[in-house]
Structure formats: structure tokens, C-alpha cells
Amino acid sequence: MGSLALKNITKSFGQVDVIKGVDLQVQDGEFVIFVGPSGCGKSTLLRIIAGLEDASGGSVEIDGSEVSSTPPSKRGIAMVFQTYALYPHLTVRDNMSLGLKQAKHPAAHIAERVDFASKMLSLEPYLDRRPAELSGGQRQRVAIGRAVVRKPKLFLFDEPLSNLDAALRVNTRLEIARLHRELGATMVYVTHDQTEAMTLADRIVVLNGGKIEQVGTPMELYNDPANLFVAGFIGSPQMNFIEASHLSRGDARTIGIRPEHISLVPSGGDISGRVSHIEHLGADTNVYLDCGAAGLICARLFGEQNFEIDSTVHAKFDDNRVFRFDDQGQAIRQTS
């Protein structure tokens, strides 16, 4: 129903190469999320898939057919935008039905689709209101509804939760997950928030500087990052990187260890440091250790823990969870 294939996509604005050759296969019904820092090209890539931006090279295939010269409205896609992008002069109902009206669907059919979408997203009470009379969360639901009504082969989401406050973000995230389960549609979703990526995705595509760094399920990226960038990008607080020369662990340039895989012990351990700052989060406690030349190390301990600032503690790494990286920043995978 909606597979997507990107073949060697490139894009440059003048002299600047924004996307430098991206290949990707998305299976029918899959939920794929593009993550990366600002300016990594993830939104541009989504726009190329939508047809709002022309690729400088390469091809986009939706459902096996090349769509590079098909206008956005004929590609069988629907898009949800960060700023909602509802038509201010139309009611919720008209906002949702405009696409189908343009495609000359019969009125009864349009009404049926709008009913279906508004029921699914609990939008019935608002159908005759205008966007200005709705709250942010409701507006984003309308925008999602507008996409659902079109029954697209491919849903595209461009940072849909970024303009919502924290509580609404969690609710809308659950809504999108439910939508994906119920519709079984293919979805491509762009975000810079790794929590959204980890919680929603079947597969995550990590982009950096216009190239794919790694593609994998959330747990693959967490447990087996391909390089320093992915290791640092996935996981919060960030993974600690220590130059191997500061530790008694050879055969690598950099050692990576996640804060949650460090335990603090009274003596021994891998490295010792001075407690420089403590963050109490209730369920967890983040302890920052100043380890001199090795830099600042964060340890995430379960529950409520107390340490004297400036006291010296020893950090012990969980041996099974230590990542090793070579001179190029690529992961050295365990051979055993």
C-alpha cells in the first residue's frame, strides 16, 4: 500500500550541499523517524519526499513508481506541519475536506471520510469552528485529521509536536502511535527530539550533515551504535566519552559508557573524580564527576542518592556496556 524508496538523493542550495547521497528503503506500514541535529537535512529530505522541494539528484519511489516529476497533490501523501498550517479562513470541516474537494471526490464520500477522521481524533464538537477558536493541541489534531481524511499511502510528519507544551506533547505522541496502529499506514516522521524517536519508531534514521549515520530499531541504536555521533545522539543524559589513554583499557581511541551503566563505589573502579554537581530528578540522580584530564563524567544512579560536593568517588563501568571507538570514531564491535 505504501512503500518508499530513496535512491542516492542529493540536494544543494547554490554551493551548499545539504543532502549528500541518501539511500533508504521504507517498508509498507513501517513507522520511520528521521532524527538529527538542526541543519542535518532531515526536513529537506522530507520535503523532497513530499515533492515540495526538487532533489538535485537521485530518485524517489512511492509504491514502486518513480514520482520525481509528480506534483505533491498526486503523490498519494499527506503531511502534518510543525506550525499546523491550517487554512485560517476555513472551518475545521472545510480544512479537512479541501484536499478531497480539489481531487473532485463526491460530497457523500467526503462527508464519510471527515466523519471517520473526526471520530478517530474526537474532533466532532469542533467541526464548525475556525482554527483561531481552537487551542494548540486541538489545531494539531485537526492537522492530523486533514491528513487522515486523504487516506494517503504515506504520512509525512514534520516535527508535529515541537509547538506543543510538554503535557500535550505526550498526549499527542500517544495519539500518533494509536493512529499508526489503527491505520497501519506507512509513516515518515521528522524530529530532533530523541524521546519521540525512541518511543514511536519502528526504525530510526540518524542523519548528520546530510548523510545517514545509522539506520536501525531504537534498541539497536541504543545497544549497538555504529559510531561516536550516534552513540552521543541517542540516550539522555548523553553517553560519556573518555580518551582510552586515561583508562587502563587499550585497543581503542575512545571509550564510551552511558551514565546509567556507571556505578559509584567507595574504592577501586575504573576512574576516580571529584563530585562537581548533583541533579536530583526523583526517580534518578545524576552525579557529575570532574575527572581532571579525562573530563566531566555523568553517572545516573537509581533513586535518591546523596554525595558531598567536592568529595572524591570512584566510578565503576559495567564491562558489558562499554563501547569502544577507533581513530575514525567508528565503533569497534565485540568479536566474541
Next chain:
Amino acid sequence: MSTARHSPVRSIAAHAVLATYTIIALFPVFVIVINAFKSRKAIFRTPLELPNADTFSLVGFETVLKQGDFLLYFQNSFIVTVVSLFMVLLFGAMAAFALAEYRFKGNSLMGLYLALGIMIPIRLGTVAILQMMAASGLVNTLTSLILVYTAQGLPLAVFILSEFMRQVSDDLKNAGRIDGLSEYRIFFRLVLPLVRPAMATVAVFTMIPIWNDLWFPLILAPAEATKTITLGAQVFIGQFVTNWNAVLAALSLAILPVLILYLIFSRQLIRGITSGAVK
């Protein structure tokens, strides 16, 4: 307004300055209007006095309205102003949309070229314009005035509107594209309503110089059938005798239509001028 940040002395001073400016700006208009209602003797003897029972006279208005062509002059001015305004807004907005929305080679150069007219007064080209109009047989037609005024208004319109159009959300236009709207419908239905305050600003700045212009009507369309109101009022100014009652009455009447148009646009205008500052 919070009292913490506004002392009464300062706000009195600010209001005094503004009030002074308003009085200076409105005084000539005020003098024209009061004198239009006075007899000829009173205009010269007590030009600054309000009309009273002795000096009140409508002779100026009678002369103006009896001079049968006057309605025609009004009509000419109105046609020229409204049609030019429409063309300036339509073409200015279209050019601004293209400049703001599409990436093409020479985009910024084209924008600069279109804005150049703001700095170069169109009157410098009067001789060439007259030659062109004569060659194309447009002398003494309203069309010639409309064409010139459209050219005169476009640079500022393109300049202001393209700035505003850049602020219209890309997402909205893209949503329209995904829903299958044509570029024209995106322009007319989505973008234009959102830049309405800017359109009103441009409309007022374009309309007033056109309505007030004496230069081009005098040169391009001085025939009786195509005289505009500002030119028409000149018939009362003679080489030896000037019918001041009629001149002042004509000018007072000439203020009215432009005042009405201004009132229509003014609510939008204030939003247009301040939107950059307070949004």
C-alpha cells in the same frame, strides 16, 4: 499602560509634541475648509475667522456645481485613482509573491530593479513618457494616466509587499500545495488575506499622490473630457482674476473622496504599520 514606566510629565510632554504636530499639519486644510464657506470679502478681510452669520456664503460651491463639468472631473479623478490603485495592488502583490516565494536566478537583482523606482522620481521621464503616449495615441485619455500611475506606484508596492509575504508561513503554502491548490489559488485565497494590512498600507500610500497629482494630468490629459479634479480646480485660477471662493470650495470637495477611502483602509493601515514592531 503601567504607571511604573510612565510618568505623567513625560506623557504630557509626548502628547504636547504630537498635538502640536497635528495642529501644524491640519491647519492649512482647516483654513481651506472654513474659507470655502465664506464670502469673497470675508476671505480677504478675516481669513482666519470662522464663518458667522454675516460672512457665511455658499457662493463658491454654487459656482463649482453650476460649472457643469465639475462632476465629470470628479469622475475622472475617481476612475484614474481606483483603477490605478487596483492595478498597483494586483501586479505589485503578484510580483512580490514571486520574489518572496520562488527561488530563481537573478531573484534579488530583480527585486532591486523593481524597487529602484522608489529612489528615481517618475517625473524625470516626463518627456519620454509624453513621446510614448503621443506615439501610441494615448494623449488625452484616462488610460495614459492610469498607466503612468500604475508604474509610479509599483516600486513601493513590490518593496513593502514582498517583505510582508516573506513572513507568511511556508507551511501554510505547502499545505495548500499538498491539497492540490494551484499557485494562483494559494496566492489569492491563502496569502492575500494574510497580508491585507500591508495591502491597506500600500493602498493609502499609493492613492494619495495619485489623487493629488497635477503634473501628469496637465501634461498628458489636459482636454476638457479628461481633466481631473486637481486640474479642474485650476480653471478658477485666472491670470488676472482668481475666483477664490470657487477654488477653495473645489479643493474642499476634493478632500472628501480621498478621506472616505482613507477611512475604509485606516483600520487595516494601523495594523500594517505597527505589525512589524509589536507582533
